[in-house]
Amino acid sequence: MAGINVMVVGGGGREHALVWKISQSREVNRIYCAPGNSGTAKLAQNLDIGADNIEELVNFARRNDVGLAVIGPEAPLCAGVVDAFEAAGLKAFGPNRQAAQLEGSKGFMKEILARAGIPTARYEKHENRDCAIDALERFGDRVVIKADGLAAGKGVVVCQSKMEAERAIDSMMVRRQFGDSGSAVVIEEALEGEEASILAFCDGENILMMPSSQDHKRIGDGDTGPNTGGMGAYSPAPVITENLADEIEEKIIRRVAESMSAAGAPYKGILYAGLMMTAQGPKVLEFNCRFGDPECQPIMARMEGDIVPVLMACIDGNLGRGSIGWSEQASVCVVMASGGYPGPYEKGSPISGLDDAEAMDNVIVFHAGAKLAGDGVVTSGGRVLGVTATGGSVEEAIETAYAAVSKISFKGAIYRKDIGRKAVAR
Numbered sequence: 001m002a003g004i005n006v007m008v009v010g011g012g013g014r015e016h017a018l019v020w021k022i023s024q025s026r027e028v029n030r031i032y033c034a035p036g037n038s039g040t041a042k043l044a045q046n047l048d049i050g051a052d053n054i055e056e057l058v059n060f061a062r063r064n065d066v067g068l069a070v071i072g073p074e075a076p077l078c079a080g081v082v083d084a085f086e087a088a089g090l091k092a093f094g095p096n097r098q099a100a101q102l103e104g105s106k107g108f109m110k111e112i113l114a115r116a117g118i119p120t121a122r123y124e125k126h127e128n129r130d131c132a133i134d135a136l137e138r139f140g141d142r143v144v145i146k147a148d149g150l151a152a153g154k155g156v157v158v159c160q161s162k163m164e165a166e167r168a169i170d171s172m173m174v175r176r177q178f179g180d181s182g183s184a185v186v187i188e189e190a191l192e193g194e195e196a197s198i199l200a201f202c203d204g205e206n207i208l209m210m211p212s213s214q215d216h217k218r219i220g221d222g223d224t225g226p227n228t229g230g231m232g233a234y235s236p237a238p239v240i241t242e243n244l245a246d247e248i249e250e251k252i253i254r255r256v257a258e259s260m261s262a263a264g265a266p267y268k269g270i271l272y273a274g275l276m277m278t279a280q281g282p283k284v285l286e287f288n289c290r291f292g293d294p295e296c297q298p299i300m301a302r303m304e305g306d307i308v309p310v311l312m313a314c315i316d317g318n319l320g321r322g323s324i325g326w327s328e329q330a331s332v333c334v335v336m337a338s339g340g341y342p343g344p345y346e347k348g349s350p351i352s353g354l355d356d357a358e359a360m361d362n363v364i365v366f367h368a369g370a371k372l373a374g375d376g377v378v379t380s381g382g383r384v385l386g387v388t389a390t391g392g393s394v395e396e397a398i399e400t401a402y403a404a405v406s407k408i409s410f411k412g413a414i415y416r417k418d419i420g421r422k423a424v425a426r
């Protein structure tokens with residue numbers, strides 16, 4: 001069979017995991033990755049095109065007969081990359097610009113939830129600094145301040161006091177720490193509980209659920225220190241029982257899909273719900289318009305069968321007839337990062353031990369901020385590798401993942417030692 005050419009857009013661990021899964025498809029001919037990394041280079045042809053260069057992405061796809069583009073990161077989705085592909089008569093997986101507002105604008109997301117009656121933190125959105133400060137009177141001491149626009153996962157401050165909240169508002173609205181993303185802020189009541197994520201495929205109408213997962217957002221063991229893009233993830237997340245998963249499917253994911261259609265923004269792509277499991281049940285913290293990174297890595301490790309027909313069905317609107325199998329195995333991804341991350345860090349350090357780690361059974365090393373240099377691989381970003389293992393239980397997967405981590409080294413490497421511990425505690 002001839003197969004189609006696929007282009008994956010992005011260059012992190014998530015995109016390596018997507019390329020890895022897509023490379024197992026029987027429906028695929030060539031795979032391109034823009035810009036990719038040292039991991040995708042082994043399975044795809046990396047392109048010297050940035051993930052935000054929409055014009056060049058479309059040009060390349062047109063000239064090279066790309067039948068499916070899969071968009072990893074949120075920034076190009078929110079900037080309208082899918083609209084640009086569609087305008088050129090090409091197929092791209094992900095929400096269009098309007099639907100991507102579900103992640104791109106927290107205010108928009110909250111309106112969609114309110115219309116659908118989906119539980120979430122009480123909030124107010126303010127475009128004026130003084131109004132935002134006055135609004136704090138209507139919230140408790142523990143309050144969350146969020147930049148309304150995109151801020152690479154850093155535009156959220158969980159505050160313990162009014163003073164801290166005022167400081168966060170000023171740094172977003174006055175000092176413009178996140179640029180225009182801080183022209184408006186969302187003030188939210190703080191929710192208490194354990195966090196977990198549920199992702200689903202969506203074709204504008206139908207949904208297909210993926211198993212639960214849990215990220216580790218803070219840099220330090222025991223959830224300490226600053227927020228990062230994510231230091232590790234595992235799947236399934238036992239905090240989401242089977243009953244809760246059904247409730248989340250019917251009362252959150254399906255209702256959001258319906259609410260998006262009713263708002264004239266039918267949603268195609270990944271619906272990613274970040275949830276707080278509160279004493280009153282699951283409440284929505286956020287929606288993302290793409291796979292999570294690193295949640296994608298353990299989820300891809302557990303997905304059975306061919307992903308390409310599922311991605312196509314989302315675009316073509318016939319997901320209703322689709323199904324996906326999931327391995328019973330648990331999966332754990334431990335992120336190895338550059339010393340200093342999420343602050344400034346060194347680049348260009350040689351990475352050793354990759355072959356030894358990859359030779360282990362039930363281990364896949366997904367590359368993120370890593371690139372080829374001569375015969376070897378060197379660090380090129382904050383999050384460098386996502387060392388992913390599967391096992392009969394979370395404990396077993398954790399043990400294998402850390403055994404693989406211990407074989408890999410680069411100067412200043414840091415990683416959390418407690419990935420998956422909350423799952424074991426349950």
Ligand code: AMP
Nearest residue numbers: 121144156158188189190191274285286
């Ligand atoms: P977000 O980017 O909105 O997911 O926020 C990043 C992180 O901030 C979340 O993963 C939570 O740990 C925390 N957070 C966000 N909103 C709230 C909230 N309303 N209550 C408690 N924690 C929150």
Ligand code: GLY
Nearest residue numbers: 229230292293294
């Ligand atoms: N790991 C969290 C995210 O991708 O948003």
